[in-house]
Amino acid sequence: MKLKFGIYWGAACGGCDVAILDTHEKILEIADMADIFLWPLAMDFKYKKIRALEDNYLDASFFSGAIRNSENEEIARLLRRKSKVMVALGACAHIGGIPGLANMYTREDVLNRVYRESESTINEEGIIPREAWSEGEYELELPRFYNTVKTLDQIINVEYYIPGCPPVPLQIYSALTLVRDGMLPPKGSVIGAGDRALCEQCPRVKEEKKLTGIKRVHEVIPDPEKCLLEQGLICLGPVTRSGCGSRCIKSGVPCRGCYGPVDDVKDQGFAMLSALASSLDAKEQKDIDAIIDTIEDPLRTLHRFSLAASMLRRKKV
């Protein structure tokens, strides 16, 4: 019997949905394995059809994107109710992703910048989006823009996680076959990815060199055969889950951690800081501090994709 899937995006870019399409001819196998009941990127369904389904009607729903506003949360809760299995698809649903960087600011900071201060915006009356608006007989509503960006599992129970920004298409396909074949691992597992750190699969050579300073990418022409971290470029390979196919590293670009932390790591950014601390060519506190101080923008480098899921989570308000 054919399965029933829902596919949805919250605060997302659509790249996860496109990664599903990027399975190329395997999309035909996906169409054979399941009927789709919601997929705004690719097909035309309305929320009211989903609301009318019986609870647990869908075998699985795949939710990409972070929880940024009340609509994201409402649809996440709706799909949770209608789905036997809920899968967080991609870095934003998994660990907050790039939209989670907004947790460095408040809701007002973001709205003021976007609608009042941005150089390309003309808004003399200083209007920002309102949840309710009316003019005569016309009444409109907008979702509430939250102060804090959340991961999917911070608002609903999530059975599985497919990491990546975006996830590798064939990894999505293999995760879908686990659903089709009833081969899903224990709940809470990451699927469609490796079990080990990216570093362990890296084709670059490590020489156990200690770091004397951190460099920015324009300050060094990296040796294409050698470990980027040992050349002074921050690379999150030691704390990031494998499964991406080392796309960035093979292009000479250090990892920023989109596949999220390996299994035993709770906070990817702090784990990286700890890994860095043990790789420094310094013993005295002041020498350690001097090297750490050379990290440009440590928060958005070490927690690039994981701020919303980290212990820090957001700026104090």
Add this chain to the structure above:
Amino acid sequence: MKRIEIDPITRLEGHGKITIFLNEQGEVDNAYLQIPELRGFEKFVEGLPVEEIPRVVPRICGV
């Protein structure tokens, strides 16, 4: 006044909602397009090292 909601609008990148108001004769009296989604890249790329910008802003739209 009759109200027709198309929510969500589909097969595009992002989120959108259309509300159409019809008068007593069933003619379109007014229609609104709303974009309920915002992430705030304009804010959270401020101060980011410039060489990191090309790794962040492609996530504005992945379609």
